[in-house]
Amino acid sequence: MDIYLSVNNRAEVFMLPVVPPSFKVLKPQTANTFETVSRGELLLIGQSKLKGISFSSFFPIQGHNYSFLRNRDMWGWDYVDKLDSWIEQKLPIRLIITDTPINIAVAISNFEYEIKSDGDLRYTLELSEFNLLENNNAADDDTEEELTMSQYEELKQALINLSAIVTDIAAPMIYEAIDDNMPSWAREAVQAAVDAGVITGTGSGLGLSYTDLKTIVFLHRLGLIKQ
Numbered sequence: 001m002d003i004y005l006s007v008n009n010r011a012e013v014f015m016l017p018v019v020p021p022s023f024k025v026l027k028p029q030t031a032n033t034f035e036t037v038s039r040g041e042l043l044l045i046g047q048s049k050l051k052g053i054s055f056s057s058f059f060p061i062q063g064h065n066y067s068f069l070r071n072r073d074m075w076g077w078d079y080v081d082k083l084d085s086w087i088e089q090k091l092p093i094r095l096i097i098t099d100t101p102i103n104i105a106v107a108i109s110n111f112e113y114e115i116k117s118d119g120d121l122r123y124t125l126e127l128s129e130f131n132l133l134e135n136n137n138a139a140d141d142d143t144e145e146e147l148t149m150s151q152y153e154e155l156k157q158a159l160i161n162l163s164a165i166v167t168d169i170a171a172p173m174i175y176e177a178i179d180d181n182m183p184s185w186a187r188e189a190v191q192a193a194v195d196a197g198v199i200t201g202t203g204s205g206l207g208l209s210y211t212d213l214k215t216i217v218f219l220h221r222l223g224l225i226k227q
Contacts, residue, residue, distance in 0.1 A: 002070055004096040007086055014082065015071040018057045023097070026052035051129040053095065053106065059113075059121040076121055083111055083125075092130045105130040175213065176205025186213040189220035196225050 003020075006013035060066060061076035074082070086093060087108050095106045106127035113123035175182045178190055190208070193199045193216050199206060208216070219225050 001097065001099045003098075004094075005083075006094045006096075007091045010094070012082070012086075014074055014079070016057065017060060017069045017071040017074070017079075018066075019070065020055035020057040022055065024054045026054075051104070052109070052127065053102070054110075054124065054126040056122070056124040058116070059123060061119040061121070064118070064120060076119070080113060080121060080123075083108065087111065093127070095127060173210060174205075175208045175210075178206075183213065186217050189213075189217040189225070192220055192225050198225055 001019055003016040004013060005016070059076050059079040060069065065072070092105050092107055094103075096103045107130045108125065109128045110126035111123065113121050116122055173181075175186075175190075178187050178194070182190065190199065190206070190213065194206075199208070199216070201207060216225070
């Protein structure tokens, strides 16, 4: 097994001199819990988050020519300087671990090291998966792909939803009544919730946030709001 780190399509690349004894791989996933009237708590499985990989080993200083070294082109502080340089330049890094399926673009989320009594540098490297945004058209291709009407409407709706989320974060909108101020996609579900007595309001109105609207619509589509 060998471990390679590279940047800029292998313009700079090096192999780790000492294979770590183990690797820790994280693959988190979002999950939201909602409280329903008839079924108690409901767990919604969301999108997976970015993968994370971390490991610890050491960089030997020059003169410590251990028999198990995988790379003798660099020594000790050379590795630290190279990683520090990539961090400063904010470069995505290609991580390849041979004899495994791991061949992914990553970013350094944490790099810690300490100097051992013999001069070697013990380190811990934490890497987070990095999604590279690729251009589907070649650089010398002047043709542009036109959106279909369906794709345009999907993009338009996504932008509307994103704009609403950003606005809600900056200055949360509170919906007090089922009127033109409330998004059209939410009105039917909110009315059903009011008719079923699920929503009683705050005295001055419904008092619903944008997040509340999404939750109510979701529950309504699941058939969990009944009179």
